[in-house]
Amino acid sequence: MSDVKVPLWTSIHDLTDWLNQQPMMAKIGVDAVELGLDKMKAMLTELGHPEEGIPMIHVAGTNGKGTVCRLAAELAMGEGLKVGVYTSPHILRVQERWTLNGVPILDEQLFKLARSAHSVVESFQPTFFEFTTLIAFLAFQSWEVDIAIVETGLGGRLDATNVITPRCSVITSISYDHTDILGNTLEEIAIEKAGIIKSRTPVVLGNLPDVAKKSIVSIAEQKDSEVIDGQCAPLLELEFASKWDRQNLHLAGLACARVGVFGQPNQGGPLTYNERLEEAWHQYQTRQWMGAPFISINSNKTWYYDGAHNEEAIRICLNRCQMIAPLSEWSLVYATMKDKVSTSILDQFDRFDSCYFVSMNHPRAATIEDNPSTTQFTSIPVEEMAEILGPKKESLVIFTGSFYFYETLYAGFSKSSLLSIPAK
Numbered sequence: 505m506s507d508v509k510v511p512l513w514t515s516i517h518d519l520t521d522w523l524n525q526q527p528m529m530a531k532i533g534v535d536a537v538e539l540g541l542d543k544m545k546a547m548l549t550e551l552g553h554p555e556e557g558i559p560m561i562h563v564a565g566t567n568g569k570g571t572v573c574r575l576a577a578e579l580a581m582g583e584g585l586k587v588g589v590y591t592s593p594h595i596l597r598v599q600e601r602w603t604l605n606g607v608p609i610l611d612e613q614l615f616k617l618a619r620s621a622h623s624v625v626e627s628f629q630p631t632f633f634e635f636t637t638l639i640a641f642l643a644f645q646s647w648e649v650d651i652a653i654v655e656t657g658l659g660g661r662l663d664a665t666n667v668i669t670p671r672c673s674v675i676t677s678i679s680y681d682h683t684d685i686l687g688n689t690l691e692e693i694a695i696e697k698a699g700i701i702k703s704r705t706p707v708v709l710g711n712l713p714d715v716a717k718k719s720i721v722s723i724a725e726q727k728d729s730e731v732i733d734g735q736c737a738p739l740l741e742l743e744f745a746s747k748w749d750r751q752n753l754h755l756a757g758l759a760c761a762r763v764g765v766f767g768q769p770n771q772g773g774p775l776t777y778n779e780r781l782e783e784a785w786h787q788y789q790t791r792q793w794m795g796a797p798f799i800s801i802n803s804n805k806t807w808y809y810d811g812a813h814n815e816e817a818i819r820i821c822l823n824r825c826q827m828i829a830p831l832s833e834w835s836l837v838y839a840t841m842k843d844k845v846s847t848s849i850l851d852q853f854d855r856f857d858s859c860y861f862v863s864m865n866h867p868r869a870a871t872i873e874d875n876p877s878t879t880q881f882t883s884i885p886v887e888e889m890a891e892i893l894g895p896k897k898e899s900l901v902i903f904t905g906s907f908y909f910y911e912t913l914y915a916g917f918s919k920s921s922l923l924s925i926p927a928k
Contacts, residue, residue: 528632539662565676575756578784588649590640661699671763678716679816811907840905890920
């Protein structure tokens, strides 16, 4: 318990201002993280366990977990279900973290839920992520969802979301990221991610390195949990979908099938499993989920944004580019965080026609001086992006390197008509 006073918020602006003042990973990195579940469990007990009694899918993984959550939501919505989703981070507004049937939480709903938890927040002083996780469970309960889909924040075993007992868990991928917390080997990272596996609860596995898969399967066997290997069936062929998109859709489909989502009668008549996947992919592309990878951000679909920020995600992003044209026909606009600067990432950029570096309006943003690569970058001030990149409006451009780059793009191009990006 804490004696620190938390002001009783009087408006949504009070609440969001207070939230923005809290330590969060986006601003200060891993120093904002408190690993452990005791505080979350105590707060949920005080609130009467809003997380209980709701069918859930729990998704972890280095890359792809947000996409799997959104695709699973599309599949469930396609069956006429009321679907709550909790993902992170947010791109422009914190409300993006909680959605009901693809729509971010309303300001008045968020304000009401936060007020209802104020005494618990004041008593236990949750971290930013613990608070947003608490709100997720309260929102799912308030919305009376048929199913909730929950993305882990960091790791799995000690992540604040790991207080639920889902109907199914998903581990999308294992690669190197947040090694200062999760471990320096793929085996160590896999063990942390596998912490979401619950006793006698099925787990769907994506395309994992052998050493990671071996560790996760061993943990699942110890918990008598069924392992569903997402690599055991051919992927559905889809227009405008990369191999990774198809893989993520397959994982979402397996999880939804395992929890009984497809047991509902379909309003348009019986659809095959593949037809359901195709329809979900179409809806996913149409909805423009905030934070989705490789989204078109201009009207003639030549400029793209992808929040890729680790080696594997960057490789996937560049492969998506190559589905459209060779990298030599693209320009790269790159922005990243100081703790994400890596030669293994930067060395992938030597095939681009031209490379630009933007230092984001962000306390953790890297500058061009932090760049150890031999790749020749041209530095662009945020306020000059529209002027410098305007002549390339008909050319292929990929903006990538960080989830938080989107906010900088939104600010840098706000006075131009070059971009057509959502600001939900």
